[in-house]
Every structure is written in structure tokens, then in C-alpha cells.
Amino acid sequence: MFGYYYGFDWSYLVLVLPALLLALWAQAKVKSTYARYSQVRSYRNITGAQAARTILDANGLRDVRIEHIAGNLTDHYDPRTRVVRLSDSVYNSSSIAAVGVAAHEVGHAVQHATHYSFLTLRNAIIPLTNLGSTLSMPLILLGLIFNSSSLALAGIVLFSLVTLFQLITLPVEFNASNRALRTLEGYHMLEPDELKGTRKVLGAAAMTYVAALAVSLAQLLRLVLLFGGRRNND
Numbered sequence: 723m724f725g726y727y728y729g730f731d732w733s734y735l736v737l738v739l740p741a742l743l744l745a746l747w748a749q750a751k752v753k754s755t756y757a758r759y760s761q762v763r764s765y766r767n768i769t770g771a772q773a774a775r776t777i778l779d780a781n782g783l784r785d786v787r788i789e790h791i792a793g794n795l796t797d798h799y800d801p802r803t804r805v806v807r808l809s810d811s812v813y814n815s816s817s818i819a820a821v822g823v824a825a826h827e828v829g830h831a832v833q834h835a836t837h838y839s840f841l842t843l844r845n846a847i848i849p850l851t852n853l854g855s856t857l858s859m860p861l862i863l864l865g866l867i868f869n870s871s872s873l874a875l876a877g878i879v880l881f882s883l884v885t886l887f888q889l890i891t892l893p894v895e896f897n898a899s900n901r902a903l904r905t906l907e908g909y910h911m912l913e914p915d916e917l918k919g920t921r922k923v924l925g926a927a928a929m930t931y932v933a934a935l936a937v938s939l940a941q942l943l944r945l946v947l948l949f950g951g952r953r954n955n956d
């Protein structure tokens with residue numbers, strides 16, 4: 723039963739595999755781009771944490787805290803606690819990569835404070851997305867076992883919620899990066915030649931979200947193809 727889904731049939735080779743390769747490439751690309759520009763110290767010598775604090779304060783977000791978090795590329799903004807968490811290589815680093823990532827995470831805090839529509843929408847569908855990622859595959863498998871296209875269809879619809887979530891993530895991420903670059907330029911925290919490197923780092927990070935959407939879309943399309951032509955016994 724499992725082999726039918728996870729085996730190397732043509733739809734896997736044509737749809738899912740290229741998307742997975744794109745995702746692997748995007749992961750490697752963001753790592754190498756980040757490694758490269760984390761060696762370039764910013765002229766003003768401000769750290770990621772300092773850049774984040776400055777931008778937060780300038781946006782009236784003095785109550786949003788900044789914390790240090792372990793790991794690499796683990797940086798994020800937590801909307802529940804309103805905390806920007808910056809990783810080892812961002813918090814105390816004054817590289818143009820660190821400043822860019824810090825400004826990007828602050829971008830999410832500003833989106834949250836200003837009720838940016840796509841972020842609001844994304845947060846609203848998180849419970850549905852969790853339900854979708856937990857139940858979709860079991861329902862599809864049950865649909866196969868009992869030869870029920872209703873169960874399989876329910877599973878596919880739930881899976882599409884995960885794809886929808888990843889689609890809505892794209893404007894949220896691109897907007898946070900655009901905000902970051904505009905702010906760093908506007909506040910003269912980075913010089914124009916430094917911004918080119920920062921833009922590459924944030925662009926590479928954005929590609930990983932595009933790739934994740936591609937993987938999800940490929941899997942969704944494959945499910946539709948696998949079940950679309952089946953006759954049911956319901």
C-alpha cells in the first residue's frame with residue numbers, strides 16, 4: 723500500500739523529485755550565501771541585536787524583546803510572546819548577513835504590529851494547517867484501503883490547506899525582506915554596496931520558501947492525478 727504512494731512511479735519522478743531537488747539546492751544556496759556574507763563586516767559595525775533594537779524602537783515597538791537563541795539560521799519572530807529571537811551568528815555579529823537577518827525578523831514584528839493582511843491570514847489558518855498536515859495522509863491511506871474516494875478526497879482537501887499555508891507564507895516573507903532592505907537603506911545602517919550582499923542573503927532565504935511551496939504543490943498535483951481518474955465504490 724505504501725509503495726503505491728512512496729514508490730518511484732512516473733508522477734513522483736516528473737513532479738515531486740524535481741521539486742525536492744530544488745528544495746535541496748535552495749537549502750545549500752542559503753547556507754553558502756549566508757556563510758559568504760557573514761564574513762563581511764558592516765562599515766558601521768553594528769550587531770544584529772543592535773540593528774534589531776534600533777529598528778524596533780524607530781517603529782514604536784520598545785516593548786518587543788530581543789533574545790539570543792542557540793543554533794544556526796534559527797532566527798524568528800514569535801508573535802505570541804512578541805519576541806525577536808536571533809541566533810548565535812546574528813545576535814553578536816556585525817556582518818552584513820547578520821544585520822540583514824535581524825532586520826528581516828524585525829520586519830515580521832512590524833507586520834504583526836501593523837496587522838499586515840497576509841500575516842493575519844496566515845496566523846488565522848495555522849490550526850487548520852496543523853489539522854491538514856496531521857490527518858491528510860492517514861485519510862488518503864484509508865481511502866485507498868477501503869477504496870473510498872470520499873475519504874481520499876477529504877485527505878487531498880486537507881493536504882491543500884498545507885499548500886495554501888505555504889502560498890500565503892510567500893508574501894509574508896518577501897514583504898519582511900523588502901521592509902528590511904528599505905529600512906536598512908533609509909536609516910543608513912548599511913551602505914548601497916553592502917545592501918547588495920544583504921539582498922542576496924535575504925533572496926536566498928526567500929528561495930527556500932518558494933521551494934517548499936513547489937514541493938507541496940507537486941505532492942498535491944500528484945495526489946490529484948493518482949486519485950482523479952479512479953472510480954469509487956462509495
Ligand SMILES: [Zn+2]
Nearest residue numbers: 826830895898
Ligand atoms: Zn521570515
